[in-house]
Amino acid sequence: MRLFSDYHSHPQGHRLQPYSQALLQPWITAARERGLTDIALTDHDRYHRGVNFEEIARLREGNADIKIRAGIELDNDPVHSPKGRRWVEENWDRLDFVLGSVHCLRGDWAFDHAGEEAEFARRNVDEVYIDYYERIREIAASGLVDCMSHLDLVKIFGFRPTRDFADVFDATLTTIQKANLAMELSTAGWRKPVNDLYPSEEIIRAAMAKGIPFTTSSDAHSHFQLGENFNRLSEKMDAIGIREVCIFENHKRQPIGCNG
Ligand SMILES: [Zn+2]
Numbered sequence: 555m556r557l558f559s560d561y562h563s564h565p566q567g568h569r570l571q572p573y574s575q576a577l578l579q580p581w582i583t584a585a586r587e588r589g590l591t592d593i594a595l596t597d598h599d600r601y602h603r604g605v606n607f608e609e610i611a612r613l614r615e616g617n618a619d620i621k622i623r624a625g626i627e628l629d630n631d632p633v634h635s636p637k638g639r640r641w642v643e644e645n646w647d648r649l650d651f652v653l654g655s656v657h658c659l660r661g662d663w664a665f666d667h668a669g670e671e672a673e674f675a676r677r678n679v680d681e682v683y684i685d686y687y688e689r690i691r692e693i694a695a696s697g698l699v700d701c702m703s704h705l706d707l708v709k710i711f712g713f714r715p716t717r718d719f720a721d722v723f724d725a726t727l728t729t730i731q732k733a734n735l736a737m738e739l740s741t742a743g744w745r746k747p748v749n750d751l752y753p754s755e756e757i758i759r760a761a762m763a764k765g766i767p768f769t770t771s772s773d774a775h776s777h778f779q780l781g782e783n784f785n786r787l788s789e790k791m792d793a794i795g796i797r798e799v800c801i802f803e804n805h806k807r808q809p810i811g812c813n814g
């Protein structure tokens with residue numbers, strides 16, 4: 555199966571860098587080199603001031619062979635995300651695609667930052683997972699997202715709950731299904747301490763049973779990471795039996811078969 559789309563990328567990386575052709579073109583060049591033909595730019599909402607729709611339009615003009623989607627990764631960051639949500643509402647019609655994410659837990663804890671293993675070790679991991687999936691359901695039901703990113707990011711450092719969480723996963727997937735959202739398969743988990751696809755095969759199979767569609771993504775914070783480990787992802791999808799991925803244009807979802 556040939557994967558052709560990467561729907562999670564951060565041209566601005568980890569700081570505000572206003573969109574320009576100099577910033578964006580290397581991403582499209584990298585996509586072309588890797589045989590990717592459909593790319594979503596999804597910077598963190600805290601850097602929404604750097605997103606420039608005119609620059610995206612120019613980028614499209616210069617790269618007609620690649621579909622370039624205007625997107626954002628909407629977070630639950632307590633400081634910036636209220637502004638991010640407003641920005642998404644105001645720019646909804648110019649955006650193709652909005653990812654929904656949870657990076658902040660109780661106590662404004664940015665749990666996925668490097669070094670947060672120590673805080674995981676201090677906390678009750680079952681409670682951390684409960685808190686995480688409550689926030690996931692909130693974002694999923696917000697009406698402001700098209701797709702959920704890295705659905706089990708909470709496993710990033712390998713801390714696992716002590717009980718079976720199938721009931722929580724099921725409730726979460728039901729919320730996602732009712733909101734008619736897609737879910738990404740993210741290779742980013744393979745470069746994190748947990749070394750596991752986001753989400754786990756257990757969650758993927760439960761999502762398939764509910765008819766939830768998938769996107770493919772790398773969560774690249776540098777163009778060198780675009781499409782990272784997509785061969786491995788393709789093999790995994792083959793093994794699980796996923797035969798199509800979806801793409802988005804102005805929030806309209808379309809399934810595409812990945813045969814051949
Ligand atoms: Zn994220």
Ligand SMILES: [Zn+2]
Pocket residue numbers: 562564627773
């Ligand atoms: Zn991201």
